[in-house]
Every structure is written in C-alpha cells, then in structure tokens.
Amino acid sequence: MIVIGAGVIGCACAYELAAAGARVSVFDVRAIGQGASQASAGVLAPYIEGHETSALRELGRRSLDLYDAFIERLTARSERVLHYTRGGTLEVALDGMHATRLRDSAEALRRDHVVARWLEPVELRRAEPLAAAGALGGLLIEMHGFVAVPDLTNALSAAAMQNGAQFALETRVLSIAPEPNGTLIVETDHGPSRAADVVFAAGSWAGQVHISGVDPTPVRPVRGQLLHLAWPTGQSLRHVLWGTDCYIVPWSNGRVLVGATVEEAGFDERSTAGGVRDLLAAGCALVPDLRDASFIEVRVGLRPASPDDLPVVGRSGVIPGLVYATGHYRNGVLLAPLTAALVRNLIIDDGEDDALDVLSPSRLGRL
Ligand SMILES: Cc1cc2nc3c(=O)[nH]c(=O)nc-3n(C[C@H](O)[C@H](O)[C@H](O)COP(=O)(O)OP(=O)(O)OC[C@H]3O[C@@H](n4cnc5c(N)ncnc54)[C@H](O)[C@@H]3O)c2cc1C
Structure with missing residues (x-):
C-alpha cells in the first residue's frame, strides 16, 4: 500500500500498517517530517481553552489515552529516545x-x-x-503533556522501516486514479506506482493532488x-x-x-x-x-x-481503496495515535468505529 505524506500523520499510519504486516511505500516531496510537523510544539492538551468543540475534545481525549502505550511500544521498536512528558x-x-x-x-x-x-x-x-x-x-x-515532534517523526519512520516500509523522498505525487480492476494508480514526478490501498496524508497540500472523480480535498x-x-x-x-x-x-x-x-x-x-x-x-x-x-x-x-476544523479520516465514498488522513489543523500530534489506529483498523480489519462517522470525508463533499 502507498502512504502519501511523511508528516507525523503519514509516518504514524505507515508505522502502524507496517507493524500489522502490510508492505508500505511512503512518498513525500520533502524529507521526513518537514511539513507542518517540524514546526509543531507537540503539546498534548485536549482540554485547553479554545479547543472547545466537544467532538474534537472527545477525539483528543481518546488519543491522549493511547499515548503512553504508543510511546512505550514505539521506543522499544525504534530504539530511539523520545522526549515525552x-x-x-x-x-x-x-x-x-x-x-x-x-x-x-x-x-x-x-x-x-x-x-x-x-x-x-x-x-x-x-x-x-x-x-x-x-x-x-x-x-x-x-x-x-508534550512530545518533541522531530523525535516522534524520526522514531515512527525508523520503526516503520524496521518493519519493511520504504520511503521515497523528494517524490511529488501528482494524481491518483482508480483502474478498472479497482487498483489505484499513483502518478508521481518519478513515474507511476500501483496499490490496492492509498493513505492520503498530504497535510495542507492535499488539495493540490488531482484525484479522478472526487472533489478537490477541502483543506x-x-x-x-x-x-x-x-x-x-x-x-x-x-x-x-x-x-x-x-x-x-x-x-x-x-x-x-x-x-x-x-x-x-x-x-x-x-x-x-x-x-x-x-x-x-x-x-x-x-x-x-x-x-x-x-x-x-x-x-x-x-x-x-478543514472547513469544520475537524480532521478528515476514513475511506472515500467514491474510490474505496482511497483512505483520507488529513485536516488535523492544530491537533495533528495529539491525534496521531488515534488516527493511525483508525486507519490501520480500517485497512487491515475493515473495522468500524464511531469516530469514523464524525471524521468521514463524505461530510465535506464528493470525497
Ligand atoms: C506552529 C505550529 C504549532 C503546532 N503545535 C501543535 C501542538 O502543540 N500539538 C498538536 O497536536 N499539533 C500542533 N500543531 C499542528 C500539527 O503540527 C499538525 O496538525 C500536524 O503536523 C499535521 O501533520 P500532517 O502529517 O497531516 O501534515 P504535514 O506535517 O504537513 O505533512 C504532510 C506531508 O505531505 C507532504 N506532501 C504534500 N503534498 C505532497 C505531494 N503532492 N507529494 C508528496 N508529498 C506531499 C509534505 O511534504 C509533508 O511532508 C502545530 C502546528 C504548527 C504549525
């Protein structure tokens, strides 16, 4: 499967998918973690004033509850030291x-x-x-609490690589299109690649990738x-x-x-x-x-x-192999463990989760 974007969200998804046994290729036009993630303060705080919408608080609380075990497992797997408190x-x-x-x-x-x-x-x-x-x-x-985000993206990508994930950096994704047999073709500036599942974690630039048959990603x-x-x-x-x-x-x-x-x-x-x-x-x-x-x-x-400030996570209603994981706005680091778990469960086990109703791409148009 292909993950587009090696920010904290793409790296967390690649890590969980590779740990579950998937063959993962990650494409990024920059180096690992050099989009929004490199600027992040890494604060893990769902109950701070100004983060008021109840849906966001609930998602943040769920993800924060995952954090201790997520970091413990990641530290063991990546053999990296992470500054997390x-x-x-x-x-x-x-x-x-x-x-x-x-x-x-x-x-x-x-x-x-x-x-x-x-x-x-x-x-x-x-x-x-x-x-x-x-x-x-x-x-x-x-x-x-907080986590040092460069430590986090480095550990996530290292652990994903230890589980066989490959990172193609300085590789720009231009378009995504379904083939008649359901496989997705991902066109890059280095040529095409094919996969049954594509995780679309291109952050703020998601709207710049042309995806056949769906609306531009509204981020x-x-x-x-x-x-x-x-x-x-x-x-x-x-x-x-x-x-x-x-x-x-x-x-x-x-x-x-x-x-x-x-x-x-x-x-x-x-x-x-x-x-x-x-x-x-x-x-x-x-x-x-x-x-x-x-x-x-x-x-x-x-x-x-995104237009309603909530992330966009879940399967496309139009192209079944396409899974969105973007729009995390001010809380991408906080929400990384939950997002990666949702994406892994969706792709590996076809798992349902109430959070996916709230985050569904279809709420924002023909996605
Ligand atoms: C100043 C600042 C402080 C923040 N503080 C916090 C905080 O304290 N706590 C918190 O939880 N969140 C915080 N955030 C928000 C958090 O950083 C983001 O929500 C998170 O980094 C988003 O991760 P991402 O992986 O979706 O995006 P990004 O990190 O931007 O990654 C997207 C990746 O996709 C790649 N890409 C894009 N288009 C293409 C393409 N066509 N082909 C190939 N690759 C492509 C980009 O190069 C990039 O590497 C902060 C953000 C900022 C800017």
Whole structure:
C-alpha cells in the first residue's frame, strides 16, 4: 500500500500498517517530517481553552489515552529516545476576565470527570515560580503533556522501516486514479506506482493532488510561527504554560518554545517580523524572565485545516481503496495515535468505529 505524506500523520499510519504486516511505500516531496510537523510544539492538551468543540475534545481525549502505550511500544521498536512528558499544562490568568473564565472551566471540567484544579495566586507561584508575578491564578490540568515532534517523526519512520516500509523522498505525487480492476494508480514526478490501498496524508497540500472523480480535498493552510529560545543555565518551567496570546513549552536541552501564530497566509511559509514580535511580547508577559533567553530560531508550518476544523479520516465514498488522513489543523500530534489506529483498523480489519462517522470525508463533499 502507498502512504502519501511523511508528516507525523503519514509516518504514524505507515508505522502502524507496517507493524500489522502490510508492505508500505511512503512518498513525500520533502524529507521526513518537514511539513507542518517540524514546526509543531507537540503539546498534548485536549482540554485547553479554545479547543472547545466537544467532538474534537472527545477525539483528543481518546488519543491522549493511547499515548503512553504508543510511546512505550514505539521506543522499544525504534530504539530511539523520545522526549515525552505528561507534566501537565498550567493556563495562567493575567486579568480578571480570564481568571473568571478559567475558574468556570475548572468547574465544567470537574463535572466532566477531568482532573483540573484552579490555583490561587500563592499556589500558582509555588507551582510555577517563573510565571508573571501579577498573575491572578491558573488552571492546572495534570493529564496534559508534550512530545518533541522531530523525535516522534524520526522514531515512527525508523520503526516503520524496521518493519519493511520504504520511503521515497523528494517524490511529488501528482494524481491518483482508480483502474478498472479497482487498483489505484499513483502518478508521481518519478513515474507511476500501483496499490490496492492509498493513505492520503498530504497535510495542507492535499488539495493540490488531482484525484479522478472526487472533489478537490477541502483543506486550507493556516500558518503558524513558533519561536525556539534557550534559557540561561539553571532556569526551567515545570509545566507547559498557556496564556491568552501564546503558550510556552519547556522542551529538551534547555530549549523553550513560544507559540504560535494563527494566520491565513496561503502557502507562504516565511517567518515575519510581526509574528516574531507578537510572540516575544506575549511570551515575556507570561514569563518575564524570558527576556534573558537567547533567540535560536523561528519555525514555520502550515496547519491543514478543514472547513469544520475537524480532521478528515476514513475511506472515500467514491474510490474505496482511497483512505483520507488529513485536516488535523492544530491537533495533528495529539491525534496521531488515534488516527493511525483508525486507519490501520480500517485497512487491515475493515473495522468500524464511531469516530469514523464524525471524521468521514463524505461530510465535506464528493470525497
Ligand atoms: C506552529 C505550529 C504549532 C503546532 N503545535 C501543535 C501542538 O502543540 N500539538 C498538536 O497536536 N499539533 C500542533 N500543531 C499542528 C500539527 O503540527 C499538525 O496538525 C500536524 O503536523 C499535521 O501533520 P500532517 O502529517 O497531516 O501534515 P504535514 O506535517 O504537513 O505533512 C504532510 C506531508 O505531505 C507532504 N506532501 C504534500 N503534498 C505532497 C505531494 N503532492 N507529494 C508528496 N508529498 C506531499 C509534505 O511534504 C509533508 O511532508 C502545530 C502546528 C504548527 C504549525
């Protein structure tokens, strides 16, 4: 079978399919993990404010529940070390309105049986001494975490290769078409390939691949910029911090990530002075000591967004061998284990799952 796209979603699908015994070829026009995934902060947080739709929360919760076992199995199989922690997120209120919203969220989450705790200012300072001194409190959600995404895509692709998957990089897929016998022909700039099943995980660029008989995939790019800073020695955050205008992730090797812009900029993958300025200002408001951090780089990625912000995962209603796995927008890393499990079950066992009703490509047109 063919997987189109070697981002976190394509790599996770290739990994699960190869582990289930399938012969997998992965095509990508770039190197592994060099689309949106390389810019991702890797935060695993279904209950953060702003991720409100209940369907997305439920999918995120299911995927987060898979994460520990997914990482354990992947680490064993790939023999790679992955930076993965479940140290929680702390959403910090810098003004009264935000504090009220977060207190209400804490109550609502508790009613949904999510362990979430409102911290008064004194408790907040004890939990996270580097948070702004004037903060009015914070919402701690301990089940949340993060994973270093380059580690993750490298481990997924390495484990897939150990199970026989082949990666054809610098290979652009131009079109997909069914042949009369049901086999799919995938036309690339290096010639055609055939497969009974094709997993279409081309992220933001999915709409650029011509697929016979179906509508263009309705996914648009939403640009995100993410800063990589480094603390002077000895300083570190204990949690992922979240504010109204940015989040801050204490990544490995003393790196701190400050993200992320959300911009409708088409396929423009440039970083901008305005994006960097806004993130620096928001980051320093949340953690004033960030002023002493050194500036390492800014990463830019195009998040694949569908019209209803939900992923597009499942069999095409028109071309049975075609399985969509795109549109993960702001949650592709969080949703990778669930997406890969759904795709594996669908292709290997023809398995049904309620999530596939919500994510069905057909909800968005003739797909
Ligand atoms: C700044 C930023 C921060 C983020 N933070 C988080 C976070 O904290 N948590 C979280 O869960 N998510 C986060 N996300 C979202 C997450 O990164 C994406 O949802 C995820 O990376 C999407 O993965 P993907 O594999 O679908 O897409 P991509 O990583 O973009 O991969 C698609 C691949 O398909 C290839 N491709 C496209 N067209 C073709 C073609 N015609 N032929 C061959 N190859 C093709 C591309 O080269 C690319 O490698 C963030 C995103 C950004 C930009």
